[in-house]
Amino acid sequence: MEERSLLETLKQDWLSLPLLASEHGADVDMFIIYIHALMLALFVGWFAYFCLAVWKFSAKRNPKADHVGVRSHASTWLEVAVAVVEAILLLGIAIPMWAKQADKFPDEKESEVVRITAEQFTWNSRYSGPDKTFGKQNARLASQANPLAYDLDDPAGKDDVTPPVKDIRVPVNKNVIVHLTSKDVIHSFKVNTLRVCQDAIPGMSITLHFKANHPGRYLITCAQLCGNGHSSMNGWITVESQVNFDAWLVANKSKTGGAPVSFE
Ligand SMILES: [Cu+2]
Numbered sequence: 313m314e315e316r317s318l319l320e321t322l323k324q325d326w327l328s329l330p331l332l333a334s335e336h337g338a339d340v341d342m343f344i345i346y347i348h349a350l351m352l353a354l355f356v357g358w359f360a361y362f363c364l365a366v367w368k369f370s371a372k373r374n375p376k377a378d379h380v381g382v383r384s385h386a387s388t389w390l391e392v393a394v395a396v397v398e399a400i401l402l403l404g405i406a407i408p409m410w411a412k413q414a415d416k417f418p419d420e421k422e423s424e425v426v427r428i429t430a431e432q433f434t435w436n437s438r439y440s441g442p443d444k445t446f447g448k449q450n451a452r453l454a455s456q457a458n459p460l461a462y463d464l465d466d467p468a469g470k471d472d473v474t475p476p477v478k479d480i481r482v483p484v485n486k487n488v489i490v491h492l493t494s495k496d497v498i499h500s501f502k503v504n505t506l507r508v509c510q511d512a513i514p515g516m517s518i519t520l521h522f523k524a525n526h527p528g529r530y531l532i533t534c535a536q537l538c539g540n541g542h543s544s545m546n547g548w549i550t551v552e553s554q555v556n557f558d559a560w561l562v563a564n565k566s567k568t569g570g571a572p573v574s575f576e
Pocket of ligand 1: 430433498499500534535536537538542545
């Protein structure tokens with residue numbers, strides 16, 4: 313049997329973290345562990361203080377109330393120490409981690425770029441095809457047959473691939489850049505296994521990136537209450553080999569011919 317490290321046991325058995333399938337996710341998991349360690353220390357510390365107070369200041373031991381109260385400054389220093397630890401977690405770890413994700417984008421040319429459009433209550437994806445250029449979209453072209461308003465005359469869009477809704481795929485061990493938006497209300501694209509969660513906002517295209525390093529089929533959920541079908545707003549992101557991914561794109565290209573498919 314494969315030996316599991318203490319860290320893996322802690323993550324899986326104690327914290328019940330889901331499978332980790334992305335490169336940056338290891339930092340997120342470590343951060344979750346640090347927060348839990350601080351919470352554990354606070355819990356043990358406060359509980360010990362509570363027991364001490366019940367024992368030390370019982371009516372039997374202190375029949376007469378002391379109106380001066382606490383004379384030592386230990387509690388003040390303890391509070392300062394907790395605030396310092398929290399500041400280190402926020403300024404030293406959380407913000408730099410966020411800045412790294414937000415600023416250090418991989419090169420689009422060397423990445424797989426996918427446009428994901430959220431709508432009540434599903435996920436649409438679109439890939440740019442061999443020319444690596446997405447066809448234009450124009451709000452004036454929106455209709456029931458073309459709800460995401462693709463410009464069907466734009467040559468750049470001729471090789472675009474629009475897979476069926478809720479079926480998003482990415483190659484393993486390759487940087488993926490997502491251009492995320494929403495057709496109607498605010499949604500949030502969340503994939504626990506990839507440690508990815510980003511709001512999708514109508515009128516805005518928000519980019520995010522990740523590198524999935526573990527093949528599998530992972531659940532996409534919507535992490536923003538978005539209407540009465542919110543709980544059913546799921547989808548699947550499949551992480552697979554480049555060969556399988558390319559074959560899937562070709563298969564979908566021939567099926568849809570780059571034209572929009574109908575929505576659920
Ligand atoms: Cu939603």
